Amino acid sequence: MDQLKARAACVGVGFVRSCAVAVVSMLVPAVWAAAVALGIAWGAANPWSWLAPLVLVCVGTLGLARPVCRAIRALVARWTGTAIPAGYRQAGPVTRMSTGYWWNGFGYERTSRDALLDQKTRVRWRDPANWRDLRFMAVLPCTAGLVACLPAAGVAAAVVALGMTGRVALPVGALGLAVAVAAAPYAWRPVEPVAVRFLRPSPAMALADRVAELTVQRADTTVAQAAEIRRIERDLHDGAQARLVGLGLSLATAEMLMASDPEQARALMRDARVGAAASLAELRELVQGISPPVLTERGLVDAVRALALDVPLDVTVGADDGLRLEPPVESAVYFGVAELLTNAVRHAGASRAGVSLTHDGVGIVVEVEDDGRGGADARPGGGLAGLRGRLAVFDGTVEIASPVGGPTRVRMTVPCESL
Template sequence: MGRMSSPRPTRLQLFGWAVALIGMMVPLYVLVSFFLTSLGLILIWLGLPFTLAVLTLMRKFTNFHRGRAGWVLGTEVGRPYRARVPEHGLIKRVFAMLGDPATWRDFGWLFAQMVAGSALAITNVALLVGGIGHITLATWWWALPDDADVNLVGFLSVHSTESALYAGIPLGLVYIVVWYIASPTMMRAQARMTASLLAPTEAAQLANRVQELTVSRADTVDTQAAELRRIERDLHDGAQARLVALGMSLGMAEETVARDPAAARELLAEARAASSQALAELRDLVRGIHPPVLADRGLEGAIQALVLANPLQTDVDIDIPGRLSAPVESAAYFAVAETLTNVVKHASASKAWIRLNYEDGKLVMLVGDDGRGGANASDGTGLRGIERRLSAFDGTLVISSPLGGPTVVVMSVPCELVAGN
């Protein structure tokens, strides 16, 4: 759990949350009943979609309480679920969720909340409401029957407006003082119980991390394999074909130079053109693997050169106090380059902007445009490839692209500055 910058809730806010917890006791009991019923029905087909729906609802319910517990404690309570659940196959999805230890910790929390959590919330509400009720007892004593006789805390007898005034006010003040002192403690105790049961354990964090690294490694291997195929295809279809044509032209020129010098000169001119084209294609290929400007001028210079060659008006703001490692610079450069290419191809934008800064051990890259919006990593526009490239460095990609724009792509990569730069 990490610290949060939001202020701690006030006593009245905690009181409101206690009232809400009391109101949630009904859905809490319903959810427990549904979960137990779904387990009984799981042997028949009807039970599978019902179980999936109940598990999904239970996760949403507990995620909400994780957020509220973090709000009370001033910390962030993470989600402990396994990183990936199968997207297809009802049986696989159900048993993957049932096989997740976090599901059973959620279920255990439901019981703990039904008993201890609800008791703390009820006590919190009862102290304040009871205190106010005792203080105001004399004002509504007239509404009780004439022969009413009420015992307060078992030994204070109240049988008239005067006795309600003398006994109710002091006792009510005691209740309110106790509520004022104990209310934060009780609600933090409820929140700590929630956090202890619903926060990810070290084992869950390790398992999720292993799963993320496994997926990241597979994505990286696929990306590298695709990149090697692209290089092979570009060499075969481009520079290699040019060089073969160059060799043929030189061979024919060698055969015809004695009997037809003019034809030999034409062949040599074709060979010279083919060599120039092959050299240009090789340079483009090398630039696609690792731009020389990136090694010479660093990430800032490479981005500036990229923008100069871009047909779209692009504002650049870079604040990186040093050089990054070569792999990180390369990944960052191509991430920005591919994102900018997507803007040119798909966004119908008139302007773009690039912001790069380094803070708290993280390189943050922002690429935005004023285009039509609607960008999505699942649309095959290259954003998924960027996400996979960054995942090899534990990087993330977040897209904000409402219809009508603007589109903002925020990419971040944890990294360190290279010493001596």
């Protein structure tokens, strides 16, 4: 009984999905059929009878191509979980120049509205994805669309046969119903491979998207580097530099008091020695923030273990012994782990954390887990968003799983070779 219910549910779901694919797939052919019917209705005697059908075919096909492709992507993603990148060109920002005109990436306009309208039109009709969508409109009805019509055609044949009289009516109706039931669970499935094959971005489109992504990453990296340089300058100016200036003044005063007041001179020299020690400690902390010596000398694994000892958490570190990477990758991963452990202390209220570093043959895989309150997400401008941006420079990824109440698991992957 349960198997019968499951089979009926599978047939019902498959029938609905097949009908959805058939309707979406046949929208453009329906426009073509309407154009042909319009031409026939006007008659061959009218010398302009071909113009209206031609306009209808062109406008209907161009207007429906992108919505149909988006609908197919949405159906495939919802039913199978396969996400097909759209690959459409995105409009850039519209900027007002000092002359008062607006620049939209293609030309200058007097108002922002005109600039946006001109930009939208140019981006829409110069997009190479238009040709891909038009090709898909020709392929889809003849492949997945035709197969998806089988269940509906079988039901239609059964209904028509039941309304007829004769010896063959009952066999035809039964055959149509059998075809509908047998094909329903499978008739919608060809839409996935067809969509993946013909709707994915072309190599040229993927390359253009990658160039745009790298351009954004370069800009973010430049901004981050400038901010880091300003931080170092501020720390040096407000900390070690101020102390060294005070140290110089103390030594100069001690030199003048050496003959007249030796005790006061010795006191100033003792203060100068304390100031020198404090300046040295601040410089060491600054160097530690730029590039920890243990990371340079002993590698990523020992640097993370040393970091775990300084964090006020019970941190366990598991790693492949002898794991060494290129210095830029090691630095990015190290500061990523430091960011995650800092978040576990400051924001999550965690008491324990675990760090795992492994190389899976393709790249470094780092997993950080804590028992904090959870709820972490990569908000724009936040630490996790910055971490994702820093690893994206190396084609790295950051996956965050942090339900409210915890635990928080963050997985960082960076493709690289192990030295």
